[in-house]
Amino acid sequence: xxxxxxxxxxxxxxVDAVLACERVPGGSAQILWHxxxxxxxxxxxxxxxxxxxxxxxxxxxxxxFSPVMESVIxxxxxxxxxxxxxxxxxxxxxxxxxxxxxxxxIERRFVCRQVNVEVVRAGKPFTGDCADGEVLxxxxxxxxxxxxxxxxxxxxxxxxxxxxxxxxQDGNPNGSSNDIAGVSNADGNVFGLMPHPExxxxxxxxxxxxxxxxxxxxxxxx
Amino acid sequence: MPTVExxxxxxxxxxxxxxxxxKIGREPNEVELxxxxxxxxxxxxxxxxxxxLRGLPTEGPRLALGPGENAGAVDVGDGWVIAFKVESHNxxxxxxxxxxxxxxVGGILRxxxxxxxxxxxxxxxxxxxxxxxxxxxxxxxxxxxxxGHYGNSIGVPxxxxxVYFEGPYEQNCLVNAxxxxxxxxxxxxxxxxxxxxxxxxxxxxxxxxxxIGGASVLASAELGEADADKRPSVQVGDPFAxxxxxxxxxxLLERELLVALQDLxxxxxxxxxxxxxxxxxxxxxxxxxxxxxxxxGMEPWEIMVSESQERMLCVVEPSKLDEVLAICEKWEVNxxxxxxxxxxxxxxxxxxxxxxxxxxxxxxxxxxPLYDLTVQAPAAGLYPAPPPVLLADAPPRDVLLALLxxxxxxxxxxxxxxxxxxxxxxxxxxxxxxxxxxxxxxxSPRGIAVSIDGSGRRVACDxxxxxxxxxxxxxxxxxxxxxxxxxxxxxxxxxxxxxxHIAWQLTEAIRGLxxxxxxxxxxxxxxxxxxxxxxxxxxxxxxxxxxxxxxxPDVARAGRxxxxxxxxxxxxxxxxxxxxxxxxxxxxxxxxxxxGLAQIDVAAxxxxxxxxxxxxxxxxxxxxxxxxxxxxxxxxAESCLGGGIGATLDLGVVEDGADLERILFGESPGAGFVxxxxxxxxxRLGERIDLDIFGTVGGNALDVTSGAVRIEATLGExxxxxxxxAPLFP
Numbered sequence: 020x021x022x023x024x025x026x027x028x029x030x031x032x033x034v035d036a037v038l039a040c041e042r043v044p045g046g047s048a049q050i051l052w053h054x055x056x057x058x059x060x061x062x063x064x065x066x067x068x069x070x071x072x073x074x075x076x077x078x079x080x081x082x083x084f085s086p087v088m089e090s091v092i093x094x095x096x097x098x099x100x101x102x103x104x105x106x107x108x109x110x111x112x113x114x115x116x117x118x119x120x121x122x123x124x125i126e127r128r129f130v131c132r133q134v135n136v137e138v139v140r141a142g143k144p145f146t147g148d149c150a151d152g153e154v155l156x157x158x159x160x161x162x163x164x165x166x167x168x169x170x171x172x173x174x175x176x177x178x179x180x181x182x183x184x185x186x187x188q189d190g191n192p193n194g195s196s197n198d199i200a201g202v203s204n205a206d207g208n209v210f211g212l213m214p215h216p217e218x219x220x221x222x223x224x225x226x227x228x229x230x231x232x233x234x235x236x237x238x239x240x241x
Numbered sequence: 242m243p244t245v246e247x248x249x250x251x252x253x254x255x256x257x258x259x260x261x262x263x264k265i266g267r268e269p270n271e272v273e274l275x276x277x278x279x280x281x282x283x284x285x286x287x288x289x290x291x292x293x294l295r296g297l298p299t300e301g302p303r304l305a306l307g308p309g310e311n312a313g314a315v316d317v318g319d320g321w322v323i324a325f326k327v328e329s330h331n332x333x334x335x336x337x338x339x340x341x342x343x344x345x346v347g348g349i350l351r352x353x354x355x356x357x358x359x360x361x362x363x364x365x366x367x368x369x370x371x372x373x374x375x376x377x378x379x380x381x382x383x384x385x386x387x388x389g390h391y392g393n394s395i396g397v398p399x400x401x402x403x404v405y406f407e408g409p410y411e412q413n414c415l416v417n418a419x420x421x422x423x424x425x426x427x428x429x430x431x432x433x434x435x436x437x438x439x440x441x442x443x444x445x446x447x448x449x450x451x452x453i454g455g456a457s458v459l460a461s462a463e464l465g466e467a468d469a470d471k472r473p474s475v476q477v478g479d480p481f482a483x484x485x486x487x488x489x490x491x492x493l494l495e496r497e498l499l500v501a502l503q504d505l506x507x508x509x510x511x512x513x514x515x516x517x518x519x520x521x522x523x524x525x526x527x528x529x530x531x532x533x534x535x536x537x538g539m540e541p542w543e544i545m546v547s548e549s550q551e552r553m554l555c556v557v558e559p560s561k562l563d564e565v566l567a568i569c570e571k572w573e574v575n576x577x578x579x580x581x582x583x584x585x586x587x588x589x590x591x592x593x594x595x596x597x598x599x600x601x602x603x604x605x606x607x608x609x610p611l612y613d614l615t616v617q618a619p620a621a622g623l624y625p626a627p628p629p630v631l632l633a634d635a636p637p638r639d640v641l642l643a644l645l646x647x648x649x650x651x652x653x654x655x656x657x658x659x660x661x662x663x664x665x666x667x668x669x670x671x672x673x674x675x676x677x678x679x680x681x682x683x684x685s686p687r688g689i690a691v692s693i694d695g696s697g698r699r700v701a702c703d704x705x706x707x708x709x710x711x712x713x714x715x716x717x718x719x720x721x722x723x724x725x726x727x728x729x730x731x732x733x734x735x736x737x738x739x740x741x742h743i744a745w746q747l748t749e750a751i752r753g754l755x756x757x758x759x760x761x762x763x764x765x766x767x768x769x770x771x772x773x774x775x776x777x778x779x780x781x782x783x784x785x786x787x788x789x790x791x792x793x794p795d796v797a798r799a800g801r802x803x804x805x806x807x808x809x810x811x812x813x814x815x816x817x818x819x820x821x822x823x824x825x826x827x828x829x830x831x832x833x834x835x836x837g838l839a840q841i842d843v844a845a846x847x848x849x850x851x852x853x854x855x856x857x858x859x860x861x862x863x864x865x866x867x868x869x870x871x872x873x874x875x876x877x878a879e880s881c882l883g884g885g886i887g888a889t890l891d892l893g894v895v896e897d898g899a900d901l902e903r904i905l906f907g908e909s910p911g912a913g914f915v916x917x918x919x920x921x922x923x924x925r926l927g928e929r930i931d932l933d934i935f936g937t938v939g940g941n942a943l944d945v946t947s948g949a950v951r952i953e954a955t956l957g958e959x960x961x962x963x964x965x966x967a968p969l970f971p
Binding site for chain 2: 028029030032034035038069070072073128129130132158160215217221224225
């Protein structure tokens with residue numbers, strides 16, 4: 020599977036995401052420049068972490084209008100796999116590809132912490148290599164990671180199985196509603212999460228649990 | 242025309258002003274005086290420290306780039322070098338802690354990519370007054386916030402650091418930031434301007450009135466009552482702008498488009514251009530009318546001295562100018578040709594067609610007078626005894642818990658959780674996993690370890706020995722990670738050197754640093770001096786901060802500080818000679834600072850550290866942790882907490898209660914190690930160095946016996962004590 024990893028001015032984790040994609044057997048990755056609307060034939064998109072355009076105005080609000088995102092939005096609407104990590108999650112929410120929004124952490128500070136997240140729903144295309152209820156050790160690092168959606172939307176997300184990851188017991192680092200760590204769209208082809216699976220792909224630097232998100236994507240692709 | 246009074250107001254002495262008149266053969270105009278006042282400030286000219294710094298060793302087999310460039314560098318093999326440097330941003334942080342600390346990080350990162358290295362890590366060294374003071378809590382919260390804001394936003398991990406809380410830093414906090422960069426050794430670029438007719442290009446942020454006079458007004462004078470008025474002298478940072486400037490700089494270098502590169506730091510365009518011209522032995526013409534401004538109506542002198550952040554200056558061959566400007570445009574940064582290289586050996590400033598300043602470069606850079614210090618050891622102690630917070634007859638268990646909760650020892654988790662320590666995917670040992678941070682090197686099993694250390698209170702007790710201890714503490718941390726030291730950077734934070742007792746502290750501390758470096762065969766690759774750290778309350782503790790980079794042959798075997806396995810043996814290793822005067826316990830009891838510390842056999846400490854390092858890097862040990870503040874029992878407790886497992890120790894019979902206290906809580910910086918692992922492995926280590934197996938890992942409590950004395954605390958009790966800083970960040 021050919022991954023495309025978006026690079027905005029201010030992206031920080033795009034190289035880490037490329038490395039993670041390339042760790043998967045059968046995975047390769049290339050950078051997609053924000054000013055270039057051509058997706059260069061990639062088969063899945065990763066919108067990485069960082070502070071796109073400085074996150075001035077509102078997190079993800081400016082990035083959503085970049086030329087590459089117009090193409091990513093079209094790609095997603097056509098059923099292409101799109102993974103948004105941290106700032107990428109924020110951008111996908113701003114772009115209307117995912118429900119809800121990310122608000123400042125309840126403690127109003129940046130938090131960097133290895134957390135446990137529970138796989139709420141295992142299945143293609145993003146969590147196919149996990150088991151229901153499996154706990155993954157993955158780091159979070161963000162200032163604006165408190166997932167919010169109105170109560171009726173939350174109810175519908177729960178009912179439709181769109182909540183894929185939840186912070187495990189007592190481990191919610193930011194005050195997210197319903198301990199939500201990651202959600203998908205209704206069609207299941209767009210997934211955003213605040214934890215950084217690309218920073219949990221090597222035993223040398225932490226855990227390898229995050230790799231399952233990337234292998235799931237490759238395996239779902241067939 | 243300016244007057245001598247104006248020169249004095251800008252921080253020059255009357256004699257220095259007279260010398261400037263002599264050097265340029267006339268009275269300086271407004272532009273020239275502004276430039277000279279900064280170039281001849283302590284911050285830029287090191288006029289009170291340069292002679293002393295010549296006593297530091299700067300040669301070593303692994304040195305890749307020594308002092309004099311924006312940062313130094315050491316060779317780490319396979320063609321890679323690690324660039325590193327530590328720098329202070331003390332007075333700006335005391336006046337405006339968030340922006341002061343943020344721009345401190347921004348400034349040191351620019352120093353790293355200015356020599357062509359990609360920044361891969363930041364560490365910070367902080368000093369505040371006691372956290373019981375509202376001012377200290379304010380400075381702490383905002384300085385930590387500022388460091389995180391800048392480092393996190395730019396995508397460079399903050400992998401380590403240290404913080405001490407002591408009364409003498411109450412008004413004058415210290416914020417030192419260290420950065421590391423990775424580069425191919427053959428791709429490092431110098432800052433010497435060259436090639437008459439080449440173009441001078443300024444790129445990055447636009448220039449405003451922020452930070453005008455920062456180097457002279459803030460950095461080279463004592464703090465005083467009216468410092469709130471100096472807030473306009475503090476620069477404002479924009480990490481997003483710096484991120485773009487960094488990527489732009491690295492792309493320009495990768496495409497080999499630059500002759501020379503220099504960042505704009507203290508004294509802005511003045512010092513960057515003068516330094517580039519001086520190193521290249523050329524002249525530069527600058528047209529300030531071509532500098533993009535963020536405010537209308539700026540005077541030429543303001544443009545020359547503005548300390549607006551996130552700007553770089555480079556020299557480009559005319560044929561490559563278009564390509565350089567196109568890359569600036571790609572990264573959405575300003576790029577403007579503002580001048581050219583000349584053979585005049587003068588820095589000439591134009592405002593359009595009008596010549597508004599003409600200064601010989603050697604006069605700006607080399608002719609500032611260097612002063613010999615008047616050195617006099619103080620007749621009596623300079624610092625009041627710290628306020629007592631622990632009763633003299635507290636039992637050992639209470640002492641242990643009080644030490645673990647002491648601000649200088651308690652867990653730094655509430656601070657480092659505000660920093661991204663994982664971006665760039667190199668971080669093999671995170672904060673609190675090992676005594677030093679460990680990073681993997683690209684396409685190699687090898688890695689580097691890095692640590693930053695320096696206890697000002699110990700240096701206040703004995704500047705010579707205290708400075709040696711700062712080096713030993715740093716090398717000990719590297720040894721526990723399994724790393725051999727390659728190079729050292731330092732930031733010398735002291736009071737007013739024109740006062741003889743401060744000059745004595747400075748002189749003795751530099752002598753100690755130099756002697757320790759020579760014993761370890763470690764060169765000083767660069768550093769920074771921050772003087773005049775005084776307020777109405779007096780001087781800060783003399784605080785030489787030492788940052789070191791070491792190498793590991795196999796990063797997968799990087800050491801850990803926490804106990805790992807039940808059943809492992811626990812030993813105390815090394816030439817540990819604990820004493821209580823000057824210790825953390827003495828501080829808690831409110832003891833006067835001693836006048837002098839116990840002498841150290843540095844060579845013996847080096848040998849012990851090498852044995853520890855070899856044992857760690859061979860994979861023989863399960864854990865290694867140096868005995869630092871708080872002494873032996875605190876070190877064991879930290880290893881318990883690090884591994885989430887208890888230990889049982891038997892110290893044997895100690896007849897004298899006072900002696901037991903010295904053994905449990907006395908300090909011997911860099912010389913003692915708590916190690917754990919299989920009995921056999923510890924015995925083999927014991928064939929090389931002093932080693933006493935005195936316990937076993939296991940259980941969920943720390944259980945210590947010495948004759949009839951028993952000290953027992955559960956992991957939960959230890960952790961509760963150690964988490965004492967958490968309430969500072971509710």
